[in-house]
Amino acid sequence: MMDITQLGSLMAGVMFIAAVFQQWLTEELGDLLRRYFHKLVNYLFPDIHITFHEYQGDRFERSKAYVAIERYLSANSTDQAKRLKANVIKDCKSVVLSMDDYEQVTDEFKGRHIRWTSSKNIIRQPPLFSYRSDDEKRFYKLTCNRKDRDIITKDYLQYVFDEGEDIAIKTRQRKLYTNNKAESDGGWRSMRTMWSHIVFEHPSTFDTLAMDPKKKEEILNDLITFSESKDYYKKVGKSWKRGYLLYGPPGTGKSSMVAAMANLLEYDIYDLELTSVKDNTDLRKLLIETSSKSIIVIEDIDCSLDLTGQRKKNNDKKEEKDPLAKKMEEKDKDNKGSEVTLSGLLNFIDGLWSACGSERLIVFTTNYVEKLDPALIRRGRMDMHIELSYCCFEAFQVLAKNYWNLESHELFATIGRLLEETNMTPADVAENLMRKSKEDNAETCLIKLIKSLEDAKSKASTDAKVGED
Numbered sequence: 001m002m003d004i005t006q007l008g009s010l011m012a013g014v015m016f017i018a019a020v021f022q023q024w025l026t027e028e029l030g031d032l033l034r035r036y037f038h039k040l041v042n043y044l045f046p047d048i049h050i051t052f053h054e055y056q057g058d059r060f061e062r063s064k065a066y067v068a069i070e071r072y073l074s075a076n077s078t079d080q081a082k083r084l085k086a087n088v089i090k091d092c093k094s095v096v097l098s099m100d101d102y103e104q105v106t107d108e109f110k111g112r113h114i115r116w117t118s119s120k121n122i123i124r125q126p127p128l129f130s131y132r133s134d135d136e137k138r139f140y141k142l143t144c145n146r147k148d149r150d151i152i153t154k155d156y157l158q159y160v161f162d163e164g165e166d167i168a169i170k171t172r173q174r175k176l177y178t179n180n181k182a183e184s185d186g187g188w189r190s191m192r193t194m195w196s197h198i199v200f201e202h203p204s205t206f207d208t209l210a211m212d213p214k215k216k217e218e219i220l221n222d223l224i225t226f227s228e229s230k231d232y233y234k235k236v237g238k239s240w241k242r243g244y245l246l247y248g249p250p251g252t253g254k255s256s257m258v259a260a261m262a263n264l265l266e267y268d269i270y271d272l273e274l275t276s277v278k279d280n281t282d283l284r285k286l287l288i289e290t291s292s293k294s295i296i297v298i299e300d301i302d303c304s305l306d307l308t309g310q311r312k313k314n315n316d317k318k319e320e321k322d323p324l325a326k327k328m329e330e331k332d333k334d335n336k337g338s339e340v341t342l343s344g345l346l347n348f349i350d351g352l353w354s355a356c357g358s359e360r361l362i363v364f365t366t367n368y369v370e371k372l373d374p375a376l377i378r379r380g381r382m383d384m385h386i387e388l389s390y391c392c393f394e395a396f397q398v399l400a401k402n403y404w405n406l407e408s409h410e411l412f413a414t415i416g417r418l419l420e421e422t423n424m425t426p427a428d429v430a431e432n433l434m435r436k437s438k439e440d441n442a443e444t445c446l447i448k449l450i451k452s453l454e455d456a457k458s459k460a461s462t463d464a465k466v467g468e469d
């Protein structure tokens with residue numbers, strides 16, 4: 001191997017000869033020489049090194065590339081590294097392991113070999129500043145063959161960053177956001193609605209949801225197809241979002257389904273309280289602040305705002321009003337009203353800003369689907385309408401399995417017959433199956449459920465008779 005001065009002289013020589021003979025060189029001969037020159041450099045210096053520093057500029061925010069590489073290496077190559085460092089990363093539900101200093105791991109991508117080294121530079125503080133500790137600058141160094149440079153810098157690094165991001169999503173703590181009206185002395189006008197969050201840890205899953213199995217399968221397929229269709233949505237020119245309308249009587253599992261959806265797709269939830277939103281502009285700001293991979297839920301949308309009445313109110317505004325009445329109305333609005341309109345909400349669902357961030361579900365829940373403005377729930381906005389209804393026998397079987405790990409019992413037949421004869425919500429069935437004292441067991445709970453079903457049945461027939469009279 002040559003040292004650097006020898007190589008320098010060699011290169012200078014080659015360039016001098018090339019310059020002298022340039023006029024006689026044909027294009028083909030020039031290309032050939034260039035190729036041999038590259039081969040020579042590759043032979044002499046076969047590897048290239050790329051470094052990724054932990055901090056770039058800002059000492060408080062770790063570089064995204066560094067964090068992605070750390071996650072990727074911890075998930076893929078930990079068995080090769082002899083020592084691992086445990087890092088607690090903000091908003092991550094588990095510790096992230098990464099290579100210890102000066103450890104090396106190898107990786108392979110499309111037949112190419114890559115070597116990663118974890119390293120650090122220590123910048124010693126001059127004695128004058130002995131009160132300051134030495135500055136450590138960590139970095140990862142990637143080493144690969146020079147001839148693989150293009151594939152490594154384009155395809156491989158993109159792959160590492162994507163994988164790192166996927167791991168981050170899988171290991172992150174998911175959040176449940178709610179919007180609050182920020183308190184302010186300046187009154188309603190200067191209020192700004194903000195998201196605040198807590199960690200989302202709801203245990204509901206599609207396995208624990210009690211509902212018609214065919215319907216459940218259909219919803220599951222729809223959600224999984226959606227989450228895997230990034231390229232498809234791009235190809236057809238639609239923003240990557242999907243709307244679900246969940247409707248049915250109280251206690252049939254609408255909120256439980258939203259939680260199950262979030263758990264299935266590992267999304268965050270934004271629980272949007274429309275009555276706390278000042279106006280359409282405020283709504284837009286809130287939407288822009290939501291992140292990708294999330295569900296935006298508006299529960300009981302029929303109660304949220306008088307969306308159809310809002311249009312009427314706006315027309316009324318144009319008429320002349322007594323100044324005092326106007327002032328009172330204004331004050332009333334300041335205290336509790338919201339100026340979100342139906343068109344504002346429609347823009348929220350399918351306006352241009354709704355494409356920001358992407359990969360989002362919008363879910364409305366309601367007990368009274370017939371009360372909603374058809375424009376709000378037409379197909380294309382709310383792509384899937386899901387009715388959650390009273391407990392059927394299959395739904396009861398799921399609950400019996402959840403609460404008592406029961407697959408069959410001699411009382412199941414009676415319960416099945418009674419569920420066909422009377423309406424009881426899954427919430428009420430669950431309440432009967434719930435263990436409430438040490439004496440409770442599967443059989444006592446099933447008997448309790450039968451008694452409740454019989455009571456509900458006789459109450460329904462008495463009510464029907466009263467209605468006839």
Ligand SMILES: Nc1ncnc2c1ncn2[C@@H]1O[C@H](COP(=O)(O)OP(=O)(O)OP(=O)(O)O)[C@@H](O)[C@H]1O
Binds near residue numbers: 255427
């Ligand atoms: N389909 C279901 N599967 C499993 N559990 C259910 C189901 N429906 C209701 N439950 C139980 O009843 C409780 C209340 O259900 P949930 O809040 O999901 O109903 P909801 O339809 O959203 O009611 P509301 O319309 O009043 O908001 C849940 O915590 C859950 O334990």
